Amino acid sequence: MNYDIIVIGAGPAGYNCAIKFAKQGKKVAVIEKNSLGGTCLNCGCIPTKFLWQAAKTKQKISKSLEYGIKANIENITFADIIAKKNRLVENLVKGVERLLKTSNVEIIKGEAGFKDKNTITVKNSDGEIELQADKIVIATGSDCKAIPNTEFDHQKYISSTDALNMTELPKSMLVIGGGAIGIELSSIFSAFGVNVTLREICPQLLPSEDTELATELAKVMARQGIKVEVACTEPLKDADKFDKILIAAGRKAVTDILKIENINLGLDKKNFIETKNYSTNIDNIFAIGDASGKGFLAYTAEQDAENLVFGTQSSNPVPKVVFSFPPAASVKAVDFDNYKNIVYTKTNYSSNARAQIEGERTGWIKVAFDKDSGKILGVWILGANADEMINTASVMIKAGMKASDIKREMFFHPGLSEILFETINNL
Numbered sequence: 140m141n142y143d144i145i146v147i148g149a150g151p152a153g154y155n156c157a158i159k160f161a162k163q164g165k166k167v168a169v170i171e172k173n174s175l176g177g178t179c180l181n182c183g184c185i186p187t188k189f190l191w192q193a194a195k196t197k198q199k200i201s202k203s204l205e206y207g208i209k210a211n212i213e214n215i216t217f218a219d220i221i222a223k224k225n226r227l228v229e230n231l232v233k234g235v236e237r238l239l240k241t242s243n244v245e246i247i248k249g250e251a252g253f254k255d256k257n258t259i260t261v262k263n264s265d266g267e268i269e270l271q272a273d274k275i276v277i278a279t280g281s282d283c284k285a286i287p288n289t290e291f292d293h294q295k296y297i298s299s300t301d302a303l304n305m306t307e308l309p310k311s312m313l314v315i316g317g318g319a320i321g322i323e324l325s326s327i328f329s330a331f332g333v334n335v336t337l338r339e340i341c342p343q344l345l346p347s348e349d350t351e352l353a354t355e356l357a358k359v360m361a362r363q364g365i366k367v368e369v370a371c372t373e374p375l376k377d378a379d380k381f382d383k384i385l386i387a388a389g390r391k392a393v394t395d396i397l398k399i400e401n402i403n404l405g406l407d408k409k410n411f412i413e414t415k416n417y418s419t420n421i422d423n424i425f426a427i428g429d430a431s432g433k434g435f436l437a438y439t440a441e442q443d444a445e446n447l448v449f450g451t452q453s454s455n456p457v458p459k460v461v462f463s464f465p466p467a468a469s470v471k472a473v474d475f476d477n478y479k480n481i482v483y484t485k486t487n488y489s490s491n492a493r494a495q496i497e498g499e500r501t502g503w504i505k506v507a508f509d510k511d512s513g514k515i516l517g518v519w520i521l522g523a524n525a526d527e528m529i530n531t532a533s534v535m536i537k538a539g540m541k542a543s544d545i546k547r548e549m550f551f552h553p554g555l556s557e558i559l560f561e562t563i564n565n566l
């Protein structure tokens with residue numbers, strides 16, 4: 140079979156890329172070895188946020204007396220929660236399938252490998268077929284990475300994917316890795332009553348994040364009952380004390396199954412595909428999303444797809460969110476480091492009326508401005524709805540807005556986003 144474009148991998152990078160090319164009238168096939176939707180839909184963004192919401196619902200019920208409502212949690216069967224999560228994922232996978240089909244993208248199930256720079260072999264239970272295309276886009280994503288001297292046995296030593304499919308809660312869990320995934324899973328399992336220890340090798344959680352935000356987040360997690368240890372050089376020192384050891388220490392490339400030795404595709408030091416503006420060292424082969432070792436987010440993967448298809452480039456601020464209790468989020472101007480004269484303002488959640496109504500008094504918002512122009516350069520939020528509010532902040536930064544622009548705006552009252560408004564107005 141001959142196509143204009145073959146996309147390998149149907150995660151957010153691959154399926155968005157395939158749909159966009161097909162909408163331009165190209166003959167497109169997408170090859171997927173597992174379930175459509177990739178990591179994001181099956182074992183990443185969606186399952187984690189479902190479990191976070193389930194844990195939040197439990198917390199809300201426990202606090203119902205604050206609203207004069209007597210309610211008790213009679214029973215939590217974790218298997219039921221996982222079954223509900225699976226049903227949601229199945230529905231969303233069907234949604235991706237419908238989208239691909241209505242966009243005239245051919246879906247081919249199986250494991251893809253290169254025979255030559257225009258020929259892909261696809262292996263599945265029916266055997267092996269060969270497909271040809273002018274252009275090939277690699278969107279094969281990434282996978283969970285173990286730490287040195289360990290491997291996932293999927294029983295005691297588990298990955299994030301294993302953790303999202305456990306039907307029984309362990310009594311204790313050691314989480315190795317204080318990045319977004321480790322923090323989210325620690326927060327979720329602790330909220331369901333698991334005794335969680337979180338260990339990070341670097342001196343702070345979220346190593347590349349603002350230290351004040353990371354330090355405050357560690358304190359909030361400790362108050363929730365999570366034992367947080369940073370600068371921990373021996374994360375497995377007392378491994379036998381724990382029922383489960385969840386390793387969330389980053390992601391690894393999955394290029395080994397692509398038979399790239401047949402085409403001499405260039406890789407970087409970590410075995411991700413080396414790219415410049417999505418181009419590889421082979422003229423008709425491109426790589427986007429996690430496969431290119433950049434971004435590691437569903438929305439950056441989707442933006443890669445957009446840029447590749449339309450030949451655009453973007454240097455947007457990237458909002459980042461961690462689903463702890465409460466969530467933490469941040470966004471910085473892409474040229475933040477070029478500013479030398481930066482001033483900050485900060486406001487606590489506790490005095491905001493809506494925060495009091497919602498029983499969400501924990502946290503603060505911090506804003507960075509260029510002192511000379513008043514331009515908004517960065518926003519850090521630890522507090523309820525940080526995950527949504529950060530998008531507003533991101534748009535302000537992208538638009539180059541100054542504090543004086545926001546002062547003329549109106550923000551709905553009573554709202555949590557008034558905290559952002561007030562923090563900016565405090566300049």
Ligand SMILES: Cc1cc2nc3c(=O)[nH]c(=O)nc-3n(C[C@H](O)[C@H](O)[C@H](O)COP(=O)(O)OP(=O)(O)OC[C@H]3O[C@@H](n4cnc5c(N)ncnc54)[C@H](O)[C@@H]3O)c2cc1C
Nearest residue numbers: 148150151152172177178179183251280428429435436437
């Ligand atoms: C626990 C967890 C939580 C996360 N939470 C968030 C979040 O809240 N927000 C966010 O933006 N990001 C989140 N991420 C990251 C996000 O899931 C990824 O960045 C995103 O899925 C990357 O998209 P992708 O299309 O590049 O790769 P993937 O989604 O990994 O998709 C790649 C696809 O390629 C397929 N494939 C690989 N090799 C082959 C082959 N040889 N042949 C055929 N098919 C192949 C795979 O089966 C897979 O389906 C999370 C990740 C994890 C692990």
